[in-house]
Amino acid sequence: MKVHLINPSSVSFGTAVITPRWQYVLAGATPRSFGDPILVDETLFQMDPERIQPGDAVGIGIHTANALRGYEIGKLARERGAYVIFGGIHATLYPEEARELGGAHAVVKGDGDIVWAKALADCRDGVPKPIYAGGQIEASDFVQARWDLVPRNRYMWASVQTVRGCPKHCSFCSVWRTDGQRPRQRTSDVVIEEIVQLRRLGFRFVALADDNFYPVTLTDLNLATQQKNTTRLNELKSLRAERFELMARLAQLPEDMVFFTQITMEAAEDIEFLNAMKAARIKGALVGVESVCRCEKRRCHLRAIRHLEPLSRDGGLQSLGKRARTESTNHRGSSSHPALADSASASPEAVLGPSGNVRRGNPFANSGSMGQLLQSRFHLEAFEFYQVKPWPAGVCSHFENLSPDVRRYRHRHR
């Protein structure tokens, strides 16, 4: 029985930006008795169905955006007589859908690190179970990724996870439901070991593939102090100290290394943390700002600016090599504020496209005002912006063919 791990994508370019980490972790979790798994990342090359033989096990990892292609692959693999196992964030939330539409014999919910070996053994014995509950395992149980299997010269960035889970509960986000609100932080030893391995393989750019690299805010610490909750305070302090330890060690790595990650706005108030990020050469960060009210657009802009300034000034955050763009409907007209009176108007850029109920974009780039201001004054060259917005009718009509779960989900988020 051969093990295949397939990362679905409808378009393939031969090269890709970031390694799909789940494949290398699942490869690490595959018992050696099954041999090396066959890794297919369709962002590089489409899968070759001929390679799948009856009795093989085919693992498919999906998030919502690539679920449809994942389902095509699942059905195809099942037709060829293989066992089909789905996992990943979308399958965790909608296991029934993977069975109904993707030909799944089994679905792994949650972390695959431990439960994957059991699912494979059951497939080998011909008795796969419909659901394997992977749960939210402890950081000490995270499996080491098999980077020895990564194809050379295909990816720009490797991805290393330092913490799973996020203490927040943003309305548009799936992370706190699937990965939990308790930050599960890996020790700096294992993270550094992994990064050194990747550097030896030639990777200079490493994405810290964390839900939230800044899991303890100053507000959290103040609250615990005010509440005289010593246990909580100590817990938070220790998590925070581990972050600083990791960043200090990142700072000692070869100077040509560059990192980027994802944080919350609150990091902007934490100058000590920003300085540590800067020293660690974390040169980019994805920051989300949730704007739930259209009337609040100006206030939202101003609040965002206030927070973003220290991120670039003290954090020294720079370009990720890409500028997020925005739609024209929201956040227009920000130039009415005196601070922006000098702003030139530019044509609105196309939106990145709907992704669930969340539209991602950079409202500042919209009128040419905020974007220019941020770039010229604060030297902030790249950031991402999430805003909650109802789907325009008809945009996602292809979802109508999906299960009632998806329709309910969409309806709830309208």
Ligand code: B12
């Ligand atoms: C790092 C990251 C990125 C990076 C790198 C992506 C990459 N190529 O690796 C960047 C910034 C580029 C990115 C982009 C996007 N991302 Co992103 N990203 C993440 C993040 C923070 C971590 C992913 C990661 O590497 N985790 C580490 C691995 C080891 O964990 P894992 O993937 O969950 O896999 C484990 C389990 O799920 C399971 N598993 C996974 N697959 C399989 C398969 C099988 C067979 C089995 C058994 C188990 C299994 O086992 C694994 C080990 O435990 C997640 C948040 C999250 N918690 O998942 C969001 C997340 C996946 N991203 C999300 C989104 C929306 C996007 C974008 C679509 C954003 C956009 N609008 O452009 C793009 C899509 C890019 C793409 N084509 O993949 C959403 C997806 C939501 C959803 N419902 O699907 C998430 C969940 C964030 C969120 N806030 O909700 N992302």
Ligand code: SF4
């Ligand atoms: S801070 Fe980020 S990861 Fe955490 S719940 Fe909000 S969007 Fe999700």
